[in-house]
Amino acid sequence: MKRVHVAAGVIRSGDGHVLIAKRSLDKHQGGLWEFPGGKVEAGETAEAALGRELAEELGIGVTAARPLIKITHDYPDKQVLLDVWEVLAFSGEPHGAEGQPLAWVHPEDLPGFSFPAANRAIVAAARLPDHYLITPDHLSPPELIGGLALALDAGVRLIQLRSTSLDGLAYRALASEVLSLCAGRAKVMLKGPLEWARDFPAAGWHLTAQQIRQHAGKGRPIASSRWLAASCHDEAEIELAAELGVDFVTVSPILPTATHPDAQALGWHRAAELLAGFGQPAYLLGGLGPRDLAQALRVGAQGVAGIRAFWPD
């Protein structure tokens, strides 16, 4: 079976709602909601197909878009490559030009809609920002809270609270404080023993590579309503993370870093290869800063993650 290349767009309103459309019953995956788009024609680029399909289906003109995620999925009757773009700017007012129902949905409400099976990663990607802040180590809790408050004001929306220099009790106390600070403003990912997860229902969990290996074959360790992420460094870890059903990963180190000068950096090319086979959002980490975002998006990542380059001074 030949894989069908599809271009689809995540379109946002001024107040951050996302546009979805209902597929007509006579179509493949009919009756389910979709991100508007359609098949890439022979000789056409995905970006051109996106513009053509959104003009045909919604009557809008796409003026700026950037890659969001690529998903390879095999339905029993069809193989697709969904090439999903974030539409950054468009002209016109979207309407169902083919009679299809439309809905503007808050990103956090997307999981409540019925989409084709391939769309799980698109929904995750549409809800995640393009920067993942990992807190620096060796800061006192008050310094950390102060820095996080500045980061929130600067627009950070996804935060991993690292723990290595604190004992369990102090980390848990800090985690509670960070969760109150970030409530309604940023998603917080905690790290630590999974037994702690039930005590922090508002937090997602970020697994270490060692935890992915320990949980291999045991299925997703926390409820699917919560964010689950993992730190990956090679293909084997990415595969184990995918089997566990993680929502996103970090992949590192991309470039050599001052703190790990001897670690073998993956480089951009290898990062692209690793991401092509994954199909969930991935943040690239290690020696990168906000200036590397465009390159990270080009190799198929959701965005960039970092510690120093992202921490407000």
Ligand SMILES: Nc1nc2c([nH]c(=O)n2[C@H]2C[C@H](O)[C@@H](COP(=O)(O)OP(=O)(O)OP(=O)(O)O)O2)c(=O)[nH]1
């Ligand atoms: N547009 C879109 N297609 C999706 C999504 N998820 C998903 O599995 N698909 C699948 C369903 C279809 O098999 C294929 C898209 O084809 P399509 O029916 O939209 O193609 P088209 O707009 O060119 O329509 P047509 O001319 O064939 O009627 O991708 C999604 O979110 N958006």
Ligand SMILES: [Mg+2]
């Ligand atoms: Mg279509």
